[in-house]
Amino acid sequence: MSASDPPARIHRRQYLRGATACALASALPNQQSLAAAGKTVTLRFSHVVAQETPKGLAAQRFKTLTEQRSDGRIQVLLYPDGQLYGDQDEIQALQLGAVDMLAPSLSKFGRIGFPEFELFDLPFLFGQVADVRRITQGPLGKRLLERLGRQGLTGLGYFDNGFKQMSANRPLLAPADFAGLRMRVQASRVIAAQMRALGAQPVTLAFSETRRALETGVVDGTENPISNFWTQGMHEVQSDLSLTEHGYLGYAVVVNQRFWQSLSGADSALLGQALREALAYGNDIADAQNDKALAALRQAGTTRIHSLSETQRARLRQTVEPVHRALANRIGLSWMDAMRDALKQGA
Ligand code: LMR
Numbered sequence: 001m002s003a004s005d006p007p008a009r010i011h012r013r014q015y016l017r018g019a020t021a022c023a024l025a026s027a028l029p030n031q032q033s034l035a036a037a038g039k040t041v042t043l044r045f046s047h048v049v050a051q052e053t054p055k056g057l058a059a060q061r062f063k064t065l066t067e068q069r070s071d072g073r074i075q076v077l078l079y080p081d082g083q084l085y086g087d088q089d090e091i092q093a094l095q096l097g098a099v100d101m102l103a104p105s106l107s108k109f110g111r112i113g114f115p116e117f118e119l120f121d122l123p124f125l126f127g128q129v130a131d132v133r134r135i136t137q138g139p140l141g142k143r144l145l146e147r148l149g150r151q152g153l154t155g156l157g158y159f160d161n162g163f164k165q166m167s168a169n170r171p172l173l174a175p176a177d178f179a180g181l182r183m184r185v186q187a188s189r190v191i192a193a194q195m196r197a198l199g200a201q202p203v204t205l206a207f208s209e210t211r212r213a214l215e216t217g218v219v220d221g222t223e224n225p226i227s228n229f230w231t232q233g234m235h236e237v238q239s240d241l242s243l244t245e246h247g248y249l250g251y252a253v254v255v256n257q258r259f260w261q262s263l264s265g266a267d268s269a270l271l272g273q274a275l276r277e278a279l280a281y282g283n284d285i286a287d288a289q290n291d292k293a294l295a296a297l298r299q300a301g302t303t304r305i306h307s308l309s310e311t312q313r314a315r316l317r318q319t320v321e322p323v324h325r326a327l328a329n330r331i332g333l334s335w336m337d338a339m340r341d342a343l344k345q346g347a
Contacts, residue, residue: 041074041267043259045101046090048082048207050231054161054289055103055251056080058282065274074267082208087187095152100259103159103251107188114147116335117252118327121190123320125343126248129160129283134342136250143338145252153254156272159279160286161225163245167234168221171306172242175199175319184210184222189330191223193323194247198316207232214238225249227286230293235303242306246316253279 045062049055063076079085085093091112093099109117119125119135126132135141136158145155166172168181178198185191185202192202203219207228213219215237222234223246229235253275260268297303308316328336 039073041070041263042077043074043101043271044077044079044084044099045103046079046084046093046099047103048086048090049080049228051080052231052289053227054159054282054286056231057285057289058159058278059103061281062274062278065277066271069270069274070267074270082206086208087206091153094254094256097256097259099256101253101255103253105161105186106158106250106252107186107191109148109252110189111187112151114144114151115189115330116144116147116332118188118190119331119335119339120248120250121188121194122324122327122331123190123194123247124317125324129162129248131343132160132248132250134345135339138342138345140335140338140342148252148254149257152257154257154260156253156255156275157279159251159253159282161227161249161251162286162290164223164225164247164249165229165241166221166223166244166246167229167238167241167303169239171240171304172221172244173306173308173312174315181220182218184213184219190323190327191247193327194320197320197323210234211237223247225290226293226297227289230297235297235300238303240304240306241297242308244308244313244316246313246320 043066045059047055047059051057051060059078059080063078066074066076079099084099087104087108090099090102091104091108094102106117106120120132141158145157148155166183168177168183170177172178175198178195178200181200182203183195183200184205185195186207187204192204195202200221203213205213205219210219210222211232211234214222214234221238222229223244224234226241228249229238229241235241263271294305298305
């Protein structure tokens with residue numbers, strides 16, 4: 001553990017306040033001089049999902065590669081499952097230097113001043129992951145990551161979880177099935193608008209609070225790829241999962257800019273290479289992890305699983321179509337145009 005890790009009993013928020021005063025003043029110069037001297041570097045990587053998810057496994061791979069290649073000189077401390085910070089405070093913690101690396105979902109950048117990232121949330125935008133790549137691997141993806149510099153973040157890359165499904169205590173196969181349901185959403189206006197278009201009421205909640213909110217009836221349903229649904233035990237509190245595949249969930253890896261600049265060239269190259277390989281690995285296993293979770297879910301028998309016919313999917317798609325136009329101004333018309341151009345290329 002590095003000296004700046006919060007003691008277990010100190011509440012995260014309390015620690016954050018303390019971190020405001022001391023993280024930049026002490027931890028960072030310390031890291032700086034250590035990195036410059038080719039000595040130990042500690043990178044704290046916090047995320048909100050379980051280890052056995054595409055993100056959890058990619059983070060683990062990054063740690064293994066980094067530590068192997070640096071002979072343990074660069075240490076990666078992983079804090080999965082929101083054990084250190086949740087959705088509400090992780091980006092602030094990164095900006096303060098209380099942690100060094102995060103991989104928030106792309107949906108979570110809108111509320112910190114980058115609504116253009118919400119283009120990834122547009123329902124039924126991507127037919128397959130290859131479509132997502134046309135954005136993330138091209139100039140548009142690069143420009144989006146560069147934007148993050150305005151908030152003291154350095155964006156290092158993207159990777160997938162996969163396509164989202166809908167859950168509730170009833171099948172969700174037609175717009176009428178959503179009527180009046182309170183659906184947990186991430187803090188994305190596009191996703192909120194999608195739920196409203198379906199006739200549901202969106203309720204923004206942190207990921208770590210979702211299972212409990214489903215259990216206690218604070219919300220009736222939610223959306224997520226199956227790996228997140230399964231590893232959070234949401235199947236224990238939701239009777240029906242509908243395989244709608246209506247939207248994409250992916251991540252951007254971000255680091256604290258000052259931390260990144262404080263590294264020696266050799267260390268940032270080593271970390272950059274380890275990360276590229278870890279993200280490629282994460283992308284390779286993402287589908288398999290979601291398939292594995294689906295198989296486990298079928299085996300558990302707690303939750304009915306519904307496939308949608310083409311007609312049912314088309315009906316849902318038609319219902320949420322107006323969201324693209326309605327949210328275009330929020331995302332930004334030039335970003336929308338660039339996104340359409342990127343999707344056309346190679347299509
Ligand atoms: C969610 O909040 O539903 C997801 O973004 C969690 C995650 O990071 O996969």
